Amino acid sequence: MAHALRNSIPSTSLSMAVRKHFGLTQAELGRYLGVSEQHIGNIEAGRRTTTPQGTLRLARLARLLPPPEGVGSAAPAEAYAPPAVPTRLFGPEQALPGPLAAAALLKRQRQCSRRIGLLRRDLHVLGQRATAHERRRWALAVLPTALTAAPTDPATPAELAHLEHWLTELAATLPPAPALRPDTATALALLLVRLAAVEAEAATLAQLLTKAA
Numbered sequence: 400m401a402h403a404l405r406n407s408i409p410s411t412s413l414s415m416a417v418r419k420h421f422g423l424t425q426a427e428l429g430r431y432l433g434v435s436e437q438h439i440g441n442i443e444a445g446r447r448t449t450t451p452q453g454t455l456r457l458a459r460l461a462r463l464l465p466p467p468e469g470v471g472s473a474a475p476a477e478a479y480a481p482p483a484v485p486t487r488l489f490g491p492e493q494a495l496p497g498p499l500a501a502a503a504l505l506k507r508q509r510q511c512s513r514r515i516g517l518l519r520r521d522l523h524v525l526g527q528r529a530t531a532h533e534r535r536r537w538a539l540a541v542l543p544t545a546l547t548a549a550p551t552d553p554a555t556p557a558e559l560a561h562l563e564h565w566l567t568e569l570a571a572t573l574p575p576a577p578a579l580r581p582d583t584a585t586a587l588a589l590l591l592v593r594l595a596a597v598e599a600e601a602a603t604l605a606q607l608l609t610k611a612a
Contacts, residue, residue, distance in 0.1 A: 422533065423531075431562075433453050459546055472541075495610065499607055504608050504611055507604060511600055515594065515598055518593055522591070525583065536573055539566060539570055
């Protein structure tokens with residue numbers, strides 16, 4: 400099973416797919432495969448291949464990916480996706496205060512666009528961090544059984560000891576549940592509030608520009 404799955408997608412993509420699925424950093428995956436963080440980076444950049452032992456271990460993890468790459472279950476969904484663009488602030492029934500200057504509206508619209516880009520970038524970083532923590536927590540619950548329950552590719556006692564040591568290290572890096580500390584959760588909430596406000600303003604400006612002189 401491991402050998403068949405190992406060749407189903409390129410190792411460069413396989414490494415990244417495994418890391419994203421289980422919320423692993425390059426260093427964490429490298430410790431399981433028995434190579435350095437830099438080695439994993441080179442694998443994912445297409446500059447190197449992993450060792451025979453690392454290839455087998457990567458295949459064991461890849462077997463746990465959801466179909467079509469593997470036979471595992473789906474990981475927890477990303478819970479911190481950006482919100483949908485809110486409704487504009489001015490409804491069609493509201494009268495405008497007077498003639499509108501398109502240049503001023505366009506200038507503000509460009510400012511909003513830049514601000515939205517920055518806020519979404521920050522939200523993406525926080526969201527990815529939170530998602531990775533949740534997926535790593537989920538992985539710690541499923542990996543011990545899943546990685547040792549492959550009758551076609553049984554793990555040796557030495558491999559089981561390596562797996563146990565790796566999982567212990569992973570568990571030590573996880574923050575207490577919930578994954579986000581109160582200050583991080585507050586930062587995420589404030590980002591969502593600011594993003595919703597700026598996107599509502601941008602949507603309103605787009606509407607007003609259709610009526611500007």
